[in-house]
């Protein structure tokens with residue numbers, strides 16, 4: 001995989017995303033003044049292996065003190081990547097990231113607004129946070145203009161960066177721009193919940209790319225509807241779901257940290273069934289209803305007490321956004337309530353682990369009897385696919401049809417969990433836990449075939465094909 005992005009005859013590649021593949025910590029003891037480690041988040045685990053070890057330049061925001069030191073150095077080689085970090089003034093970054101990306105665009109695309117109360121854009125929102133979002137996108141545009149090699153394919157990732165294309169197109173007609181949404185796209189009625197000028201800016205910004213890509217045809221349709229709703233002719237679109245890299249997963253699973261974590265989990269679970277979820281504590285992931293469904297299962301079926309452990313590897317995120325902080329507290333309270341209600345001296349029904357530990361998550365997915373992925377709405381959900389490839393015991397997948405991955409996996413052995421129907425999710429968990437060995441094997445094999453039908457290289461190749469559409 002490593003030389004995919006550098007294949008001869010291809011355009012040079014520039015990846016542009018908010019989070020970079022590497023993050024730096026200031027370290028006076030190191031010769032370079034910083035130490036590097038792999039960046040957080042799903043985007044990096046999906047795209048990282050595709051460009052590591054190639055000449056591709058990855059442009060991202062500086063998000064730590066160490067990142068800001070590296071930002072001063074221009075394009076920098078670290079951990080197999082060529083990174084170019086952009087130093088953004090903290091107040092502007094907070095408006096761009098917290099107020100716009102996380103509180104406005106994320107909510108619109110995932111259907112998280114409660115329209116009785118929100119959104120209620122305060123006076124000045126368009127000239128304040130939205131102007132900051134514009135300005136940060138301009139900063140990214142200037143970095144692309146300065147650092148993209150002649151004729152490069154510029155692969156712009158996600159809702160953070162919808163407005164950089166018009167400026168780049170004007171200054172660098174030699175470049176080809178592809179935007180890819182890792183989130184769902186808001187249906188037009190939801191996009192209309194943004195201020196009108198913002199909605200039109202967004203659509204015009206996306207239309208300035210040569211093509212826009214999505215993980216599922218549902219999100220593509222929603223984008224096309226919103227273009228029409230804005231009275232605009234759509235640009236080229238394509239559907240290209242990401243796939244996990246089986247070699248990368250196998251390497252992590254064989255590493256010392258995952259092997260140690262696996263031994264700990266084996267001891268923790270013993271001969272009980274292991275139900276697992278691995279998620280950021282994220283409103284769209286629907287962690288709370290997942291616990292409610294498990295509670296309903298324990299309430300309805302006392303014979304299950306002591307026979308199953310729910311390993312919930314859910315780490316906090318975006319605590320700067322009030323709704324996330326509230327939600328994280330509600331999740332922890334629910335765990336405590338279920339454990340108090342049903343737990344015994346020898347059995348804790350939910351093993352809750354809030355540390356973001358990638359090898360440990362890999363070990364948990366490998367050991368799981370059932371993995372639950374029940375989002376309200378989700379661009380893809382790479383974890384669902386990783387779980388299928390990692391399982392070494394015909395692990396079952398309980399999956400929401402609102403995850404982008406449903407389009408590929410729904411008919412191939414996943415157990416359906418309506419994300420809003422706690423009773424239906426509880427039944428799906430019960431069915432998956434109770435499936436006999438033959439059914440488990442049949443479903444797991446079918447899911448493995450479906451997941452293996454695509455490679456991470458397919459995703460990249462499809463971006464490059466999309467970059468060639470005629471103007």
Ligand code: F6P
Pocket residue numbers: 018019041042043044158182183317318379
């Ligand atoms: O779902 C799309 C995505 O970019 C993920 O890859 C990532 O986990 C998330 O959105 C953004 O998270 P954060 O705000 O922590 O960077």
